[in-house]
Every structure is written in C-alpha cells, then in structure tokens.
Amino acid sequence: MTTSVERPLRRDAERNRQRILDTAGELFAERGLGVSLDEIARHAGVGVGTVYRRFPDKEQLIDALFEDRLAEILATANASLEIEDPWEALAQFVERSLELQVADRALKELLLSTSTAHARIEQGRSQIQPVVEAILARAQAAGAVRDDLDISDVLLLQHAIGEAADYTHEVAPEAWRRILCIALDGLRPDRRRPTPMPAPPLDDEQVDCTMREWGQRRRR
Amino acid sequence: MTTSVERPLRRDAERNRQRILDTAGELFAERGLGVSLDEIARHAGVGVGTVYRRFPDKEQLIDALFEDRLAEILATANASLEIEDPWEALAQFVERSLELQVADRALKELLLSTSTAHARIEQGRSQIQPVVEAILARAQAAGAVRDDLDISDVLLLQHAIGEAADYTHEVAPEAWRRILCIALDGLRPDRRRPTPMPAPPLDDEQVDCTMREWGQRRRR
DNA sequence: ACAGAAATGGAAGCCTATTCTCCACTTGGA
DNA sequence: TCCAAGTGGAGAATAGGCTTCCATTTCTGT
DSSP, X not given: OOSOSOOOXXXXXXXXXXXHHHHHHHHHHHHOTTOOHHHHHHHXXXXXXXXXXXXXXXXXXXXXXXXXXXXXXXXXXXXXHHOSSHHHHHHHHHHHHHHHHHHOHHHHHHHHXXXXXXXXXXXXXXXXXXXXXXXXXXXXXXXXXOTTOOHHHHHHHHHHHHHHHHHHXXXXXXXXXXXXXXXXXHHXXXXXXXXXXXXXXXXXXXXXXXXXXXXXXXXX | OOSOSOOOOOHHHHHHHHHHXXXXXXXXXXXXXXXXXXXXXXXXXXXXXXXXXXXXXXXXXXXXXXXXXXXXXXXXXXXXXXXXXXXXXXHHHHHHHHHHHHHOHHHHHHHHOOOTTOHHHHHHHHHHHHHHHHHHHHHHHTTOSOTTOOHHHHXXXXXXXXXXXXXXXXXXXXXXHHHHHHHHHHHSSOBSSOOOOSSOOOOHHHHHHHHHHHHXXXXX
C-alpha cells in the first residue's frame, strides 16, 4: 500500500472537511438520505469538487457520519436494560429510540433498511438487536407485556410510528406521541384505564396542512 | 361550447381506452402514483400518444380511475355505521379501509394527501370524513373507546399502519394485521386480555428480506 | 518572502427519467 | 371505397443527479 502513511490535512482542508460533515448531518437529519451532494456543498459554502476530494462517494460520507449515531441507539438500549421495572424498560427504549429517529430522518432510513453498501452501519444494527431482544424477553417474563408479542412487532411499530411522525412533522411535531401512547397501551397484557395522552390532538386546520404538505412532498 | 355533442369513440379506440384504464389501475395499485405514463402505455400494448389522446394529462387519468374507488371507502364507512355494536363498527371500518389501502397503494397516497389538482377526489374524501366522525362519536358515547381519542388519531393510525403494511408487503402481506390488532387493543378504554393476534410474526429471515427489499426500493 | 504542494470552486460532461408533442402511417365503418 | 379517426413511437423539453477536470487560490515550510 502506498497510502499507508496518513499525512495530516492542511488546516483549511480540515476545517472544510468538518464543515461538510456538519452540514451533511443537518441536511440528512432534516430531509433524509436523498439530499444531493450538490446541495450539501452549497450549504456548506464549498464547491462540489471539495466534497468529492474528501469523500470518494456519497456512501462513504454517510458511513463516516452515522457510525456513532447508531452507537447512540445502542447506548439507549443498554440504558433501558438497566431500568428496574421491565415494562418501563421496554416503553422507555421504544420512546427514546423513536425520539432519535424523529430528530433524524436519515437515521431512521438507515435503521430500517439493509444495504451491502454500508457494512459498518449494518454491523452497528446487529449489535442493537440482541439488547432489544433481552428487553422484550424480560418484560414478557415479568408478565408486563402481552406474550404473543414478537421482536419483529417492535420493529414494525417503530417503522409505523416513525412514519406517522414524518407525516405530521412540520405541523405538529409531537403528535406521534399520541400514537405511541395508544400502541403502548395495546402492548400491555391487561389494562384498566388508558394511559393519558401526552400531546393534544390535531385540529382540522392542522390536518389540512399536514395533508397538503404531504401531497407536495410526494410530488417532488 | 363546441364539444357539447359527445360523439362515441370508434370501437377500437374504446377498447384501447379501457385497456389503458385497466392497466393503469393495476400498475398504480401495485407501485403507487409514481408509475410513468410510458410504462402504462407499454404494459397496455399501446403507444404513449394514444394515452395522451384520451387523457390530457396524468391527473385526469388518475381522476377518472379513482373517483369510484373513493366511493368504495365511503360505502365501507356507511356499512360500518349500520353495525349494531359501536366498537365493532369502528374496528371494522378501520380494518376494511386498511384492507382497501393495502390492496391499492395509489388509493392510499390519494387518501392521505391533498392536492388542488384532484378536485373530484378531494370532494370524495370530504364526504367520508363526517361518516367516520359519526362512527367514532357513537363508539365514544357507548364507552367502547377511550374518550381522549380524536378523529385525527384515526387518520394517523391509518397512515402509520398502512405504511407498515407497505414495508412488509412483499415478504409477509398479512403482518400489518398484527400491528392493527395491537393498535385496536390500545384504543379500548379498558381490557382484561389482549385480542388474539390474527397473523404469525415475521421470522428472522423475513425481517432480513423486508429490510433488504426496502433498501433497494429507496435507492430508486 | 517565496516556491511549490495542497486544496479549491464550479462549469461541463454524462447519466437517467420524466412529461408531453407531432406527424407519417394505419384502420374502422358509413 | 374513402377519409376522418385513430395510432405508435421518435424525440423535444425539462429536470435532476453524480462525477471529473483544471485554471486558480491558499497554505506552509524554509
């Protein structure tokens, strides 16, 4: 290998590299992995050429960015495993993990799809799975969750609720918590009263806005 | 108006028109409103020109197709309103409406977004809303549903579960029923036992396939 | 202060995909 | 038989993405 000696970047280059990483992080978070490199460059105040000089292609930029975001979810899962109440552990994990996904659209996309292009991210995900399994198993053993619940249901619920969050994101950024509340209530083996809703419902105008906004986004 | 006399189409033209409508219906159902007119023409075995001769643009083709599909949902809602048990009425409506949406991706897209381009469809949707409101109000009056539930939650739940259905569609087309089951259990004001799940969970391999497949679809 | 290596910007080339137009040709049916 | 109605599909127009290239600018060590 001729590139084995890593010579440090020139100071301005290092600054630009960081700028690109930061900007890409923000744009991906806001609008998903679809954002073009042209746009990232523009927002970062550099030329496209500069982006390509640092990151051979889009995939590698993404890898560089999201490795540690996945670690965050893993940490969340582990933290939940420490919570004494087995039900609280599960509920907290789902809620916290959804919060992260809602705050970062690209993270959600990476979490829910597999691609051979992102080996390192793939690996991050495979570390999370067993922890979630443990959280679920414990809750089930304690009789805190319906016992026909499967780990795949947890994944699907996250996808479903995450999508609802996207839907209302611009208009009522907390509305997804209502759906989560309903879903969590549905996970309990028995229940006397509904859990109080953590957010107000959408009014007619908000529903209108949401649908109009969604229509426009689709059209793009 | 010079076009007031509607002269009938030549027989071959009428046959082609129907072919286009049928094919478009199938393709839209399968892959959503994103399908191109070129593709519709190819599948219908006609030239693009023929499509444009019959339908000035894509919007009008869509309008022509989906007016009666919306009527179907309206009929479903009205039918549910006839059901004696107020809880069953709500549950059946949500389930049946989701079944229609799962079977037709384009229908789902139209149902959840607003666009000035589709006035007639817009109008169809506005007829459905009050019926759903009535179904919900009745269930609430009977104490069959948690009373902090709002009509907007029903919409959001449909969006969420419909999306989950899309996610697993290729691999486990019935999996969404599990999520619906959980959500419906979450809507009840109290509950001693979980409702039995209506479908088996996904196994590891199915989860893998789902995620891989989803990753590929996104990339397009 | 200067040489020269490193880094830069962004126009340009090259994709792929879409919607929609146009017209030489074919076909149905009075 | 004849001609208005109908047809197919090449291609214009538009849009948007990724990637390359190189004349120019900026840094850094001496």
